[in-house]
Amino acid sequence: MEAGALMREAAAPPNAGAAFADMVAPHLDALYGYSLRLSNRAADAEDLLQETLLHGLRAYGRLRDRDRIRPWLFTIATNAWRDRQRAHARQVSTVSLDAAGTDDEFSLFATLAIEDPFPYSDELHLDFLRLFGDEDVQAVFATISPVHRLPLILTTIHGFSCKEAAAILGVPLGTVLSRLHRGRKQLERGLWEYALQHRLVKVGDDDD
Amino acid sequence: MIDCREAVGRMWVYLSQGLEAHDVEELEDHLGACQRCCGELEFSRELRERVSQAGAAQVPPTVRDRINELLAHDGQPGESA
Numbered sequence: 001m002e003a004g005a006l007m008r009e010a011a012a013p014p015n016a017g018a019a020f021a022d023m024v025a026p027h028l029d030a031l032y033g034y035s036l037r038l039s040n041r042a043a044d045a046e047d048l049l050q051e052t053l054l055h056g057l058r059a060y061g062r063l064r065d066r067d068r069i070r071p072w073l074f075t076i077a078t079n080a081w082r083d084r085q086r087a088h089a090r091q092v093s094t095v096s097l098d099a100a101g102t103d104d105e106f107s108l109f110a111t112l113a114i115e116d117p118f119p120y121s122d123e124l125h126l127d128f129l130r131l132f133g134d135e136d137v138q139a140v141f142a143t144i145s146p147v148h149r150l151p152l153i154l155t156t157i158h159g160f161s162c163k164e165a166a167a168i169l170g171v172p173l174g175t176v177l178s179r180l181h182r183g184r185k186q187l188e189r190g191l192w193e194y195a196l197q198h199r200l201v202k203v204g205d206d207d208d
Numbered sequence: 209m210i211d212c213r214e215a216v217g218r219m220w221v222y223l224s225q226g227l228e229a230h231d232v233e234e235l236e237d238h239l240g241a242c243q244r245c246c247g248e249l250e251f252s253r254e255l256r257e258r259v260s261q262a263g264a265a266q267v268p269p270t271v272r273d274r275i276n277e278l279l280a281h282d283g284q285p286g287e288s289a
Contacts, residue, residue, distance in 0.1 A: 017279040028272065033265035046271050050278060057282055107216065108255075109248045125251045129258045137262035155224035156256045157263035162226025177221055184220050187259070 108188035117201035140190040148183035
């Protein structure tokens with residue numbers, strides 16, 4: 001390539017958008033999934049994904065290490081989602097986020113052993129999980145408070161370590177650990193209650 | 209040795225590579241001696257796997273097209289600040 005062309009390209013890259021699209025292509029499904037689990041609605045997820053990518057396109061010149069693009073994109077998505085939440089904050093009551101709740105002591109593993117919904121099963125716990133279709137799991141997931149859902153999504157669905165999740169969320173590691181714990185407890189209780197409500201399981205004193 | 213309650217509390221962090229080496233050692237010591245907690249760790253793995261499967265998604269082709277369009281358009285010289 002001649003020097004003039006190089007100069008022109010440095011001044012105004014004609015295909016910045018296309019080059020960026022190529023860079024993010026391997027991460028699009030994950031980012032879309034993240035957006036879906038954050039917003040719980042396909043239309044909102046698409047908006048959030050678009051917003052994330054536009055932010056990313058404008059900022060990626062400042063991304064020093066291209067190998068870090070995945071956590072970087074997740075950080076942008078998280079911040080974009082928070083901005084949206086803030087815009088709707090007047091409708092949403094903000095309760096104390098890290099206060100101890102009733103979910104802390106619930107154990108799905110122990111509840112299944114005690115309630116024993118499959119008396120003849122030698123795979124009691126697995127049988128319980130097999131009752132849930134993807135939509136059922138997603139419905140339960142959506143009931144987890146967002147602040148506790150975030151670390152759960154990042155670590156469990158997207159495979160980030162707790163430390164990476166802390167960096168993406170911009171909170172201390174200890175905060176991620178306690179929120180992850182509470183998110184897990186909400187998930188466990190949510191699955192059990194969903195199973196009862198939708199009559200996926202029948203337990204002893206439930207005779208109506 | 210740590211008790212079952214403590215062990216159970218550490219499991220998900222353990223599975224997300226969030227435990228310090230010393231805490232891992234204590235947990236693994238406990239697991240070596242406690243069949244119940246081994247069962248719960250296995251269940252935690254299965255549950256996380258189930259959640260992970262249910263949480264996976266694919267960008268619908270129409271959305272992918274709109275995104276590529278949007279980026280190509282937005283990346284044109286003079287289009288964005």
